[in-house]
Every structure is written in structure tokens, then in C-alpha cells.
Amino acid sequence: MRPLEDVRIISLEQYGAGPFGSVHLADLGADVLKIEEPSSGGDVGRYVPPYRDGEDSLFYETFNRNKSSLSLDLSTAGGRAVFEDLVRDADAVYSNLRGDVPAKIGITYDDLKHLNPRIVCCSLTGFGMTGPRAKEPGYDYILQGLAGWMSLTGDPDGPPTKSGLSLVDFTGGYVAALSLMAGLHAARRDGVGGDCDVSLYDTAIGMLTYPAAWHLNAGYEPSRTKNSAHPSLVPFQAFRASDDWFIVGCAKEKFWVRLVETMGLADLLDDPRFADFTARGEHRDDLLPVLEERFAQRTAVEWVDDLRAAGVPTGPINSVEQALTEEHTLARGLIATTEHEHWGQVSQVVSPVRFGEEQPVYRRAPRRNENFDEVVERLGYSPQRIQDLVDDGAFGDPMPGSVR
Template sequence: MRPLEDVRILSLEQYGAGPFGSLHLADLGADVLKVEDPGVGGDVGRYVPPFAEGEDSLFFETFNRNKRSISLDLSNPHGRKVFEDLVRESDVVYSNLRGDVPEKIGITYEQLKHLNPAIVCCSLTGFGMTGPRAKEPGYDYILQGLAGWMSVTGDPDGPPTKSGLSLVDYSGGFVAAISILAGLHAARRDGVGGDCDLSLYDTAMGLLTYPATWHLNGGFEPVRTRNSAHPSLVPFQAFEATDGWLVVGCAKEKFWQRLVVAIDRPELAQDPRFVDFANRGRHAAELLPILEAVFATASVDHWLSKLRPAGVPTGPINDIGQALTEEHTLARGLIVDTDHPRFGTVRQVASPVRFGTQRPEYRRAPSRGEHSEDVARSLGYDDERIAELAAAGAFGTNPAEGIS
């Protein structure tokens, strides 16, 4: 069996952060059942351009492979009844909605524990379910600003800058996956579930890590650095070669000793200004121009051929295409394929989460409501009961949205 094959997750998820969290669990074998609202056309990720046609998008495929979908109107009492039947047979109710919404729609532990005392209710919201911003929507870009990320990102002479990827969203997804697994462990051990009150805001603040510790305890004020330089280790930054850029990092003294030999400047190691981390930090304005002038004399490949064999941490600054075709990317099996009726073969990156030697199997993302009938029958509903529920609007007002 796959690691999570005996786990069912009811997921009221949408867009990026929520689906990204459950994606890793689905790849590990969990039955992630997307509960999609027919009143709004399901997960908004289905419609994200530029690669979108109808209800299919490559954005949606990225975050929803290996999942199933049921169209269900929770505001309809009949749809609510189906949802409650599913809660009885599930392990987790997962959502990424605004902080005040989970309680409004009745998906907190207090509201569901009578159906299943061991249910784990995980809510990944923008700002959490408490606090002055609980009712506000939270988006990655806004949170990067609020949490101070943008103040330390970008060139010192440029404007505050967001990260190139939606790292608050994706990190929030990982936080949710970890919390779900912790909740599952506790529920199976104790027979009692509970709430996971998670937020993107908490995630962004938590990722401030050691700069926050330095500030709280020593008054440290982080600043933006030229060429993405590390705030305390010199040299550890991007250097420009004749045909591109590479990153060189001396996180240990031994790497500095190796670097100066590899670039044919061994005398730098004996210079009293550069003998250790502290001195290199104090004299960075003198050292870095020397190194920049050296790296500007040859190509990226030339320097990689010198530094990598010498054991100096280094790598090219790739574009996305180069990263996806890196030898190591392919060797690690990080590109996976699924078959899609509209897009044909869809290639995407694999989840980095792994256990054991068994490789995941990959299945395309579900069409909206694709598994509604299968799920209904798994609950013991016969044809007559399914027809009654469909007529009552449990699966949506348009038969095409739910069960035909």
C-alpha cells in the first residue's frame, strides 16, 4: 500500500495554497476528494489563464492531480446531508477559505464532532480564525509585504520586491500537510480529532526565522543586499561571468580556502583582511570587487568546471527552462506525465515529498463533479436516492454540474 492509502480527505479547497497542500498527500496515496461548489463553477483554479479552455487549465492540473471531485452544494440541506455522510467516513475536512467562513458554513470540529469524534478539521486561511484581520482575505503578495519579506528582497537601490514564486502560498500548503499528518496521528492514537487553525500570515511570519531572532534579541535591522548577498557570510552571493551569472557560497572556512585556489588567487587566503568570516565581513567592500573582477574574465561553465571539482558550493543562475532540463532534475525523476483529454500529455514537476522506494502513480486532475456518482454509491445511495438528491439540488441546479 502507498503510505496514505487508508486516508480520506474532504477538501473544500481552491486556487493555489490549499490544493498545493493536499497535492502531496494525494501523491502519497490519500483519497483527496475535492468538494466543489456548483454555484461558483467549482475551484476557481480551473479558469486561470493563459493556458485555459473551458473548465480545464494547466494551472488546475498542476495542483490537483491524483484527486477526485464531487459537485456538492453545502448551502442546500440535501447537499449538506451528503457532506455529513461523507464526514462520518472520512479522516480530515480541509479548507482554505477566509478566516470567518469555516464556522459560518459549519466545518469546524465543534460543528462536526457529533458525526465523527476523530475528524481532523484543518483550516488554512489568510489570517487565521482569530485576531483583528480574521475576516479579511489573504493573498500571497499582500502577505509578503505585511510580513516584511519585500523589505529585504531586491536590489538595495530598487523598490521592495516580492519573491519570484508565491512562496507564502506554497509554504502554507506544506504547513497544512504537516498539520494534517500530525492531527491524523493524534486522532488515531486518541480517538479524538480537533481543529488546525492555520494561516498564511502565520506561515509568512514563521519563515522570518533567524533575522527575526536577531532583531528581537539584538536589534538587528535586515537590509537588501547587492547581488543577493548573504547578510552575514562573505562571499556568498551571485557573481557575473562573461555569459551569465552563478552563485558561489562559502558557508564554511574550508570553502573559502578551496575557492581562492580554484580561482588562482591563493594569496587572498593569507591576506589579514580576509582570513576569517568576521574579517571578510568587515572588509567586504574591498574583497567583493576583487572577486567580481575575477569572475568577469570567463564563462559560467568555465567557473563551474573549476569550482565544482574543488568542492566549492556553486551553481548557475538558470532560467526556468534550464532548471527543468538540468541533468540532476531528470536523474531525480522530477518531471512527471499525465494524460488529459483536452491537453494530451501534461508534463509537470513531481512532489518533493517521498517515503520509501515506491514511486507514485500519477493521474490527471478531475473534471468538476467527475466522481459524484461513484462517491454517492460508496455511501450506499441507490439509484432512487441519487435521483432524489439530484432533483433537490444537492449536486447543483444544472444536472451537468453534478450527477446526470
């Protein structure tokens, strides 16, 4: 069995952060059933351009492989009844909605514990379910600014800059998945579930880590650094070779020794200005020009090859194409391919979460409501019960391209 093959998750998720969190669980074998609101066309991620065909997009495929889909309108009596039947046999209810919505639509632990006292209700929201911003929507870009990330990113002479990836969304998804698994462990141990109140805001603030500790305890004022330099370790930054940029990271004193010896600058080891991390930090304006002048005399490939051979942490600044074709990327099995009716084959990066020797199996993301038949069969509904629910509007009016 795959690690999470005995875990059943009912997920009210859409777009990026929520589906990103649960896709790792699905890759590990969890049964993740996406509940898609029918009148709006389901997960908005289905419609993200530019690589889109009808109700499917490469964006959607990225975050929803190995999952199932059911169109369900929780605002109807029938839709609510189906949802509650699903909860009775589930381990978790997972969602990424605005902070006030889980309680409003009745998917918190207090709302569901009478159906299943072991249920874990994991709510990934923008700002959490409490606090003055609870009712506000939260988006990665806004949160990178609000949590101080953008004030730390970019060139000192340039504007505040966001990360090139939606790192608040993605780290928030990881935090939600971890919280859900912690709740599931406790529920199986104690027989009682509960709420996981997880937010993108909490995640972003938590990721401030040691700069926050430096500020809170010593008044440190973080700022942007030239060439993406580490705030305290010198040298640890991007350097320009004769043709391109690359990274050198001396996070230990032994790496500093290896670096200058490989560069032909061993005399720097006898200079008291550069004797240790503290000294090099104080005299970085004296040291860095010396290193920059030497690095500019050879190509980036030459420096990276020689420094790697000497055991100095280093690497090129790859394009996305170069990163995806790196020898190590392929050797680690980080790209998988699934079969798809429209796209033919969809290649994508896979979850880095691993356990055991068995390799994950991947299948394409589900079409909207694709798993209707198997879900109602699992619930034991009679044909008449199904027809009554359809008539009640429990499953909505399917849009073109959906399945019933």
C-alpha cells in the same frame, strides 16, 4: 500500499495554496475528494488563463492530479446531509477559506465531532481564525509585503520586490499538509480529532526565522543586499562572469579556502582582513571587488565547472527551461506526464515528498463532479435517495462541461 492509501480527506479547496498542500498527500496515496461549489463553477483554478480550455487549465492540472471531484452545495439541506455522511467515514476535512468562513459554514471540529470524534479539521486561511484580520482575504502578494519579505528582496537601489513564485501560498500548503498529518497521527493515537488553525500569515511570519531572532534580540535591521548577497556570510552571492551570472556560496571556512585556491588568489588566505566570516563581513567592501575582477575574466560555465570540481558550492542562474532540463532534474524523476482528453499529455513537476522505494502513480486532475457515481455508491445511496437529493439541489445545476 502507498503511504497514505488508508487516509480519506474531504477537501473544500480552490486556487493555489490549499490544492498545493493536498496534492502532496494525494501523490502519497491519500483519497482527496474535492468538494466543488456548483453555482460558481467549482475550483476557480479551473479558469486561470492563459492555458485554459473550458473548465480545465494547466494551472488547475498542476495542483489537482490524483484527486476526485464532487459538486456539492453545502447551503442546501441535502448538500449538508451528503457532506455529513462523507465526514462520518473520513479522516480529515481540509479547506482554504477566509478565516471566519469555516465556523460560518460549520466545518470546524466542534461542528463535526458529533459525526466523527476522530475527525481532523484543517483550515488553511489567510490570517487565521482569530485576531483582528481574521475576516480579511489573504493573498500571497499582499502577505509577502505585510510580513516583511519584500523589504528584503531585490536590489538595494530598486523597489521592494516579491518572489518570482508564490512562496507564501506554497509554504502555507506545506504547513497545512504537515499540520493535518500531525493531527491525524494524534487522532489515531488518542481517538480524538481537533482543529488545525493554519494561516498564510503565520507561515510568512514564521519564515522570517533567524533575521527575526537577530532583530528581536539584538536590534538587527534587515535590508536588501547587492547581488542577492547573504546578510552575514561572505562570499555568498551572485557574481558576474564574463558572459553571465552564477552563484558562489561559502557557508563553511573550508569552502573559502577551496574558492581562493581555485581562483588563483591563495594569497588572500594570509590577509587578516579575510581570516574568517566575521573579518570578511567587516571588510566585504575590500574583498568583493577583488573577487569580482577575477570572476569577470572567465565564463560562468568555466567557473562553475572548476569550482564544482574543487568542491565549492556553486551553480548557474538557470532559466526555467534550463532548470527543467537539468540532468539532475531528470535523474531525480521530478517531471511526470499524465494523459488528458484536451491537452493530450500534461507534463508537470511532481511532489518532492517521498517515502519508500515505490514510485508514485499519477493521473490527471478530475473534471468537475467526475466522481459523482462512485461517491454516492460508496455512501450506499439508493436511486430514490439520489433523486431526492438532486431534486433538493444538493448537487446544484451543473454548468457545461461538468459530469453527473
